[in-house]
Amino acid sequence: MNQENRVMATHLIPRSYRDFGVMRTAVKGEGIYLYGEDGKAYIDGCCGALLSSIGHGNREVADAVYKQMTTVEFAHPSRWRTTASEEAAAELASIAPGNLNHAWFGSGGSEANECAMKLARSYFVERDGSGSSKSLCIARWNSYHGSTLGTMALAGNMGRRRTHFPMFKESPKIETHYCYRCSWGLKYPDCGVLCAKKLETEIRRIGRQYVAAFIAEPVVGSSIGACVPPKEYWGIVRDICNRYDILLIADEIMTGMGRTGKAFCVEHWGVLPDIITSAKALSGGYSPAGAAVSSDKIIETILAGSGAFAHGHTYNANPATAAAITATIRFMKKNKLFENSSARGEELGRSLHAMEDIPIVGEVRGMGLMWGVELVENKETRKPFDPVKKAAAVVTNACLERGLVIYPGTGQIDGIEGDQFLIAPPLIVTAAQIEDIAARLREALEVSAEKLLK
Ligand SMILES: Cc1ncc(COP(=O)(O)O)c(C=O)c1O
Known part of the structure; x- marks a missing residue:
C-alpha cells in the first residue's frame, strides 16, 4: 500500500x-x-x-492487571475505596523520599501536573482562607509538563506550544540551566548558578503573595535532551521557595522511577520537594498512569481545613492501573x-x-x-x-x-x-x-x- x-x-x-x-x-x-x-x-x-x-x-505485571480486571475492574472513586489503589499508594510512598506519603492517581503525566498545581493552590486556600491570592506557578523555558491547556501554558517547550498559545492563561517562566548555551553567556562555576537565583528575581517582580509554586524537571527531558543541572541548583531553588513561602514541585515524570539511578532524581542532591509528580514508568507502560505525590504538610493542612481536595477524574485511582503500578514497583524492587x-x-x-x-x-x-x-x-x-x-x-x-x-x-x-x-x-x-x-x-x-x- x-x-x-x-x-x-x-x-x-x-x-x-x-x-x-x-x-x-x-x-x-x-x-x-x-x-x-x-x-x-x-x-x-x-x-x-x-x-x-x-x-x-512482562508477565508478572500483565498477570497482576488481568487478575485485578477480573476481580474489580472499576469502582467509582467518589463512592468506593479499593484495596488495589491503596496498595499502589503505599508502594509509591515506600519509594518516595522523606514525608512524601500521599498519592493521587490519574491517567498520565499531564493529569499529574494539573493535580499538583491544584494541590498547591488548595494548600494555600486551606491554610489562609478562600481569599488567598497565591495561585501562580512559576516554571521554566525549555521545559515540558504535558499537553492539556493548563500544563502547556505552564511549560516552556517553545515548539510544542505555538499552535495553541492564544488559548493559554500564561504562566510566568525563568530561564533554565542550559549550560552548553547559557542564556547569559556565563560559565559554571563562575556563573554562581545565576539561573537558579533568577527564581528569586521573578518572585519579587510578581509579588510573593501571588506565587503558589515553582515547578521544574530535575533533569530536563525531551525539551533539551537530558540536561543535568549544576549540583547546587536544586538546593538553591529549595531555599528560595522556603524563604518566600512557595511550594516546590519536582516533575519526575521522566526522571523518576529509577531512571537516574535513584527512585527519584532529586534524591541525588538531598532535596525534598513538597510534591513530586510521576507517570510514564510508574506503571511500566502497562496501563495509563500518573501520580502527584504530596508531603504530609499539604495533606495535614487539607485535613485540618475542609477535609476535601476538590479535584477528580472518572479514572482516578483506577484499580486496574493501580495493580499495574504496584506490580511494576515490586518488580523494580525485586530485580x-x-x-x-x-x-x-x-x-x-x-x-x-x-x-x-x-x-x-x-x-x-x-x-x-x-x-x-x-x-x-x-x-x-x-x-x-x-x-x-x-x-x-x-x-x-x-x-x-x-x-x-x-x-x-x-x-x-x-x-x-x-x-x-x-x-x-x-x-x-x-x-x-x-x-x-x-x-x-x-x-x-x-x-x-x-x-x-x-
Ligand atoms: C517531564 C514531563 N512532564 C509531563 C509529561 C506529560 O505526560 P503525559 O504525556 O503522560 O501526559 C511528560 C511527557 O512527555 C514529560 O516528559
Missing part, C-alpha cells in the same frame, strides 16, 4: 499524517525489543518516551532495577562520551540511564544545523535502519533551531546490550555525520 492509501485506510487520528504513512506497525514486544510487522527486532533505546522501564511483555540503572548508566555514559570524536556530536549529557546528545554543525563554535537539514531526523532514521529506536527533539535553542536526541533504554538492560546499543548508535552517528556535513 502506498503512503496515501495507508493513511486513508485508518480511522485513527494520528499525531502526524505525514509520519503515519511510513510508520512501522508494532506487533510484539519482549524485553528491550519491539518487533515490526516485517519481523525485524528493534532495540527500544528510549523506552517509547522513557516509560517502558521494565521492558516489554534491583534502580541499582542496575546506575551501573548500566555509567557504562552507557562512558560509551557515549567516547563518541565525542564524531564531528556532529556537540555535547553528551545525562545521568543514570537518561542520556542526551546535542547535534551541531560545528563543534568549536557550537553552531547548530540549519533546521531544513533535519539533523535529528537523519540520525533517528540511521538508528532505525540499524534496529535502534531513539527519541529525537528539535528547537531547544529558540523553538526552531537545535537538534538533539535522548537515549534511555529499559532499566532491565544488560551490560552486553549496552555495548550493542553503543555500537549501533556509533555507526548511525558516523553515517549521519558524513551525510549532514557533505
Whole structure:
C-alpha cells in the first residue's frame, strides 16, 4: 500500500499524517525489543518516551492487571475505596523520599501536573482562607509538563506550544540551566548558578503573595535532551521557595522511577520537594498512569481545613492501573532495577562520551540511564544545523535502519533551531546490550555525520 492509501485506510487520528504513512506497525514486544510487522527486532533505546522501564511483555505485571480486571475492574472513586489503589499508594510512598506519603492517581503525566498545581493552590486556600491570592506557578523555558491547556501554558517547550498559545492563561517562566548555551553567556562555576537565583528575581517582580509554586524537571527531558543541572541548583531553588513561602514541585515524570539511578532524581542532591509528580514508568507502560505525590504538610493542612481536595477524574485511582503500578514497583524492587540503572548508566555514559570524536556530536549529557546528545554543525563554535537539514531526523532514521529506536527533539535553542536526541533504554538492560546499543548508535552517528556535513 502506498503512503496515501495507508493513511486513508485508518480511522485513527494520528499525531502526524505525514509520519503515519511510513510508520512501522508494532506487533510484539519482549524485553528491550519491539518487533515490526516485517519481523525485524528493534532495540527500544528510549523506552517509547522513557516509560517502558521494565521492558516489554512482562508477565508478572500483565498477570497482576488481568487478575485485578477480573476481580474489580472499576469502582467509582467518589463512592468506593479499593484495596488495589491503596496498595499502589503505599508502594509509591515506600519509594518516595522523606514525608512524601500521599498519592493521587490519574491517567498520565499531564493529569499529574494539573493535580499538583491544584494541590498547591488548595494548600494555600486551606491554610489562609478562600481569599488567598497565591495561585501562580512559576516554571521554566525549555521545559515540558504535558499537553492539556493548563500544563502547556505552564511549560516552556517553545515548539510544542505555538499552535495553541492564544488559548493559554500564561504562566510566568525563568530561564533554565542550559549550560552548553547559557542564556547569559556565563560559565559554571563562575556563573554562581545565576539561573537558579533568577527564581528569586521573578518572585519579587510578581509579588510573593501571588506565587503558589515553582515547578521544574530535575533533569530536563525531551525539551533539551537530558540536561543535568549544576549540583547546587536544586538546593538553591529549595531555599528560595522556603524563604518566600512557595511550594516546590519536582516533575519526575521522566526522571523518576529509577531512571537516574535513584527512585527519584532529586534524591541525588538531598532535596525534598513538597510534591513530586510521576507517570510514564510508574506503571511500566502497562496501563495509563500518573501520580502527584504530596508531603504530609499539604495533606495535614487539607485535613485540618475542609477535609476535601476538590479535584477528580472518572479514572482516578483506577484499580486496574493501580495493580499495574504496584506490580511494576515490586518488580523494580525485586530485580534491583534502580541499582542496575546506575551501573548500566555509567557504562552507557562512558560509551557515549567516547563518541565525542564524531564531528556532529556537540555535547553528551545525562545521568543514570537518561542520556542526551546535542547535534551541531560545528563543534568549536557550537553552531547548530540549519533546521531544513533535519539533523535529528537523519540520525533517528540511521538508528532505525540499524534496529535502534531513539527519541529525537528539535528547537531547544529558540523553538526552531537545535537538534538533539535522548537515549534511555529499559532499566532491565544488560551490560552486553549496552555495548550493542553503543555500537549501533556509533555507526548511525558516523553515517549521519558524513551525510549532514557533505
Ligand atoms: C517531564 C514531563 N512532564 C509531563 C509529561 C506529560 O505526560 P503525559 O504525556 O503522560 O501526559 C511528560 C511527557 O512527555 C514529560 O516528559
